[in-house]
Amino acid sequence: MISKEEVEHIAKLARLELTEKEIEKMQKDLTAILDYFNLLKKVARPLPAIPVAKGDLGAPRRDDVVSSHDIADELIAAFPDKKDDYIKVKAIF
Amino acid sequence: MDLIELTIKQTHEGLKSKKFTSVELTKSYLEKIKKSDLNAFISVTEDLALKQAVVADKKISSGDSDELTGIPCAIKDAILVEGQRCTAASKILENYIAPYDATVIKKLKEKGVVILGKTNLDEFTMGASGENSAFGATKNPYDKTRVVGGSSSGSAAAVAADESIYTLGSDTGGSIRQPSSFCGVVGLCPTYGAVSRYGLIAHASSLDQIGPITKTVEDAEIVFRAISGKDKMDATSTDYAYEKLDVGMKDLKIGVPKEYFAKGLDPEVEKIIRNVIKKAEDAGAKIQEVSLPSTEYALACYYIIGPSEISANLARLDGIRYGLSEGKKDLLDVYLKSRGHGFGAEVKRRIMIGTYCLSSGYYDAYYKKAQEVRQLVRRDFASVFGTVDLLFCPVSPFPAFKLGEKADDPLSMYLADIYTIPSKLAGLPGLSLPVGKTGDLPVGLQIIGNHFQENKILSIATELEKTVDNNS
Numbered sequence: 045m046i047s048k049e050e051v052e053h054i055a056k057l058a059r060l061e062l063t064e065k066e067i068e069k070m071q072k073d074l075t076a077i078l079d080y081f082n083l084l085k086k087v088a089r090p091l092p093a094i095p096v097a098k099g100d101l102g103a104p105r106r107d108d109v110v111s112s113h114d115i116a117d118e119l120i121a122a123f124p125d126k127k128d129d130y131i132k133v134k135a136i137f
Numbered sequence: 138m139d140l141i142e143l144t145i146k147q148t149h150e151g152l153k154s155k156k157f158t159s160v161e162l163t164k165s166y167l168e169k170i171k172k173s174d175l176n177a178f179i180s181v182t183e184d185l186a187l188k189q190a191v192v193a194d195k196k197i198s199s200g201d202s203d204e205l206t207g208i209p210c211a212i213k214d215a216i217l218v219e220g221q222r223c224t225a226a227s228k229i230l231e232n233y234i235a236p237y238d239a240t241v242i243k244k245l246k247e248k249g250v251v252i253l254g255k256t257n258l259d260e261f262t263m264g265a266s267g268e269n270s271a272f273g274a275t276k277n278p279y280d281k282t283r284v285v286g287g288s289s290s291g292s293a294a295a296v297a298a299d300e301s302i303y304t305l306g307s308d309t310g311g312s313i314r315q316p317s318s319f320c321g322v323v324g325l326c327p328t329y330g331a332v333s334r335y336g337l338i339a340h341a342s343s344l345d346q347i348g349p350i351t352k353t354v355e356d357a358e359i360v361f362r363a364i365s366g367k368d369k370m371d372a373t374s375t376d377y378a379y380e381k382l383d384v385g386m387k388d389l390k391i392g393v394p395k396e397y398f399a400k401g402l403d404p405e406v407e408k409i410i411r412n413v414i415k416k417a418e419d420a421g422a423k424i425q426e427v428s429l430p431s432t433e434y435a436l437a438c439y440y441i442i443g444p445s446e447i448s449a450n451l452a453r454l455d456g457i458r459y460g461l462s463e464g465k466k467d468l469l470d471v472y473l474k475s476r477g478h479g480f481g482a483e484v485k486r487r488i489m490i491g492t493y494c495l496s497s498g499y500y501d502a503y504y505k506k507a508q509e510v511r512q513l514v515r516r517d518f519a520s521v522f523g524t525v526d527l528l529f530c531p532v533s534p535f536p537a538f539k540l541g542e543k544a545d546d547p548l549s550m551y552l553a554d555i556y557t558i559p560s561k562l563a564g565l566p567g568l569s570l571p572v573g574k575t576g577d578l579p580v581g582l583q584i585i586g587n588h589f590q591e592n593k594i595l596s597i598a599t600e601l602e603k604t605v606d607n608n609s
Contacts, residue, residue, distance in 0.1 A: 051489075058448060058492040059455070059469075060485055061477025073486055074493065076548050083437045084506050089430075091509035092516065106369060118236030124462030133457055134468045 046075045140165045141299045145356040148302060149204050152197050159197065159207030163190040163251050166209045170253065170300045175276045177291040177300055179214045180222050181254040189251040196249050204359050206249035211301040213292045214255035215262050216347065217336040218242050225338045226260045226270035229454050229461045229479025239336020240371065241305060241347050241364040248363060253301055256291030260481045261451065262312055262340045264288050265553040268544050269483045276540070277319060279577050283537040286316030286553075292350045293320040303351040303360055307337055309344045310439055311532075311557025317350055317569040318532035318581025323598070324350045325357045326557075328589050329564030330375040332361075333368030341446035342373075344439075344561055354570065354598040361591060375589075382592035384526075386600060387421035392525035396432035397556050403535040405575035410531050413572045413582050416604050417529070417597075425525055429517040434510050435559035440551060441494050441507035442562075447484075448491030454479065486547060515563040518587075527597060528585040531556055532569045536578035560585045570598050572605045 051070050055062050062070065116129075125132040140162055143151065151157055163186050170181055186209065193207030212218060215225045217235035219242075224230045238246065245252075259269035267290025268274040275290040277283040278298040285294045289306030293316035296304055306313040308326035317324025325348045332347045339345060349360035358381070367376040393414060398407060418424045456462035456475025464474035480488070494503035521528070533553060543550040560567050565588060569581035582601070586594040 054489055054492050054496065057496060058488050059452075059472040059476050060480070060488060061473035062485070066482075066485070069482075070486065070489060073547050074489060077440065077486075077490060078493070080548060081437050081441060081503060084434055084441075084510055087431075087434055087506075087510055087513070089513060091506075092512040106372070113237070115236045118234070119458075122233065122236065122459035124456060124459070131457060134464070134466070134471050136468045 046071050046078070141169055143302070144353050145204060145208055145302055145351070145359050148208055152207050153202065159190040159193040159251060160187065162207070163187060163209050163253070166253055166301060173298060173300055175278060175281075175294050175298055175300070176273050177257055177275050177294040177298065178211065178254045179224055179226065179257050179272050179291070182218070182221055182252055185221065186251050186253050189249070193249045193251060203248045205245065205363055207251060208302055209251040209253050210245070211253045211256050211292065211295050211304045212242065213258055213289050213304065213306050215258060215307060215338040216242065216305060217338075218252060218255070221255065223255065223338070224272070225262070226258045226272055227479065227481065227484065228271045229475070231271070231461065233460055237336065240333035240368045242336065244364050256289070256295055256304055258290055258292070259288035260484050261338065262288040262307055262309055263447070263483050263487055265311065265315060265550050266538070266543065267291070267316070268540065269481055271481055274540060277537045279321065279579060280537065282539060283578070284319070284540055286319035286533070286537060288312040289316050289324075289350065293317050293322055293324065296320070296322045296350050296352060303349055303356055305347055305364070306350050307340075307345060307347050308561070309340045309346075310443065310561055311554040313348045313350060314532050314557050314567055314569040314581070314583060315554060318571075318583075319537040319579065321571040321574070321579030321581075322350055322352060323354055323357045323571070324348065324569040325361055325591065325595075326561070326567050327361060327365065327591055328566040330373050331365045331377055331566070331589065331591065333366075333371040333374045335368055335370035339450040341443040342450060343446060344443065354595055354602050357568070358595045377589055380592055382596050384593055384596045385421070386417055386597070389422040389527065389597065390525045391417055391422050391424050392427035392521055392528045393424060394429045394432070394521070394528055394530055395426050396429050397530040401534050401552070401555070402531065403575070406531055406533075406535060406580050409573040409575065409580045410529070410582055413601065413605065414529050417601065420600070420604070427521045427525060427528070429521060429559065431510065431513040431517045432559055435514050435562055436551060436555055438507045438510040438514065439558045439562060440490065441503050442511060444487040444491030445494050445504050446491070447487045448495060451484070451488055483547070511562050514559055518560065518563040518565060522587040526586075526593060530583050530585070532581040532583040533557070536575050536580055556583060564588065566591050566594060568594050568598055570601060572601070
């Protein structure tokens with residue numbers, strides 16, 4: 045069983061605030077799901093190396109050219125908090 | 138025949154010959170949507186639809202029309218339509234207005250389509266029942282006490298209930314095929330790379346794909362042709378032009394993967410699928426049992442890779458640039474509260490799984506291992522497609538289940554996608570074709586093809602469609 049502390053640690057890494065009830069349910073669910081993942085330990089066949097640079101579909105590239113999209117106003121309109129055209133954020137500390 | 142029961146081809150003929158106008162058609166659909174209690178739509182875009190219908194009618198009158206001009210459709214609410222709300226069925230995006238059109242929408246708009254609204258889904262396309270929507274579950278038109286499947290829940294229900302001629306869905310692990318099977322409609326999940334995902338809210342980028350849900354195979358082909366192709370805004374899209382193909386059953390070798398007919402498959406579903414396979418054989422196709430030995434690992438592999446990508450992709454939803462923003466103390470408080478209050482249970486669960494699998498000390502055991510197993514799954518399919526043309530198997534081990542039946546048990550919900558996930562890990566195209574019913578509930582046959590062989594899948598599905606009786 046995954047401990048409460050482990051769940052809290054992962055939730056912090058994932059930037060999720062969880063309620064006590066959610067933590068409890070998460071402990072149960074994550075334990076069952078991670079147990080299920082143990083199935084992969086059974087894989088007997090030799091594992092192929094993962095292709096690193098080149099996928100099956102090739103490595104698509106495009107020219108490094110700036111193009112205009114003209115949606116700045118719409119993007120700014122979506123800011124939850126702003127001053128003029130700048131995003132306003134809370135202090136880090 | 139009622140206007141709203143027509144296929145794309147039939148509607149197009151009706152529009153061209155002036156039997157009805159796009160405005161009349163659009164109004165009929167809007168009325169049907171308003172009367173419905175299925176909860177297939179999150180937003181109805183009535184103003185946009187009527188405006189588009191007027192333009193389409195002019196286009197048709199001037200003779201400058203395409204098969205899709207003036208044809209009403211609905212779009213999964215994870216695909217952006219400029220100026221319209223796009224929620225991904227999440228509280229975190231409840232008031233988000235799409236700043237631009239997804240490439241698929243741009244392509245459809247160029248053809249002069251009518252967009253009726255945005256359809257319901259499992260939050261951020263994560264789920265197999267439609268129950269994970271922050272705006273309530275969609276009900277199955279065949280039995281309102283049952284789920285429609287997911288995650289393209291509203292898209293499948295809307296087509297089945299004549300609330301739209303066709304819809305767009307998206308498929309990451311089975312999200313087009315499985316609800317299509319549960320609703321008795323045609324759903325095509327294209328090859329990875331066949332359709333641009335630009336403007337689709339990302340779930341797992343190495344798997345996500347947009348595709349059509351329609352009443353007939355012919356309709357699926359029309360929509361797929363319209364939305365596929367290379368897009369500079371999605372580097373994974375490929376230069377691929379769909380070409381129609383006519384293959385006869387006699388020229389065809391069909392593989393039946395034995396692992397898909399093992400324990401857990403509903404006997405009634407198996408009977409229906411075996412019956413269609415027999416029909417294909419009677420029509421001259423060669424049937425061959427094949428083996429995909431890595432099948433048993435595919436689900437575990439998917440639920441490591443998917444959530445790992447989710448944990449990265451959904452990091453952008455942080456309460457800073459758009460969407461729900463809560464928390465007053467400091468920046469971290471904003472992140473924690475916006476995400477903690479904005480995301481639903483399943484999304485949180487998957488972010489947690491992904492974060493766990495990618496965290497220090499666990500990466501090799503989970504993420505790296507899953508990537509290696511994914512290569513095995515791909516290899517299995519590559520080897521099978523060396524000897525057969527297509528694979529026939531069920532879409533789902535069971536028909537639509539009861540609302541609430543699996544809601545508290547995530548692992549049993551994950552198992553609902555056991556037959557759609559392996560081919561997805563290999564990036565292969567698959568189609569769900571309605572081939573019968575168990576009781577009142579539809580059952581879909583899954584036809585899987587090799588990469589970019591949508592034409593072969595569609596050609597054979599057209600043949601089969603003529604031979605199956607979906608009313609019995």
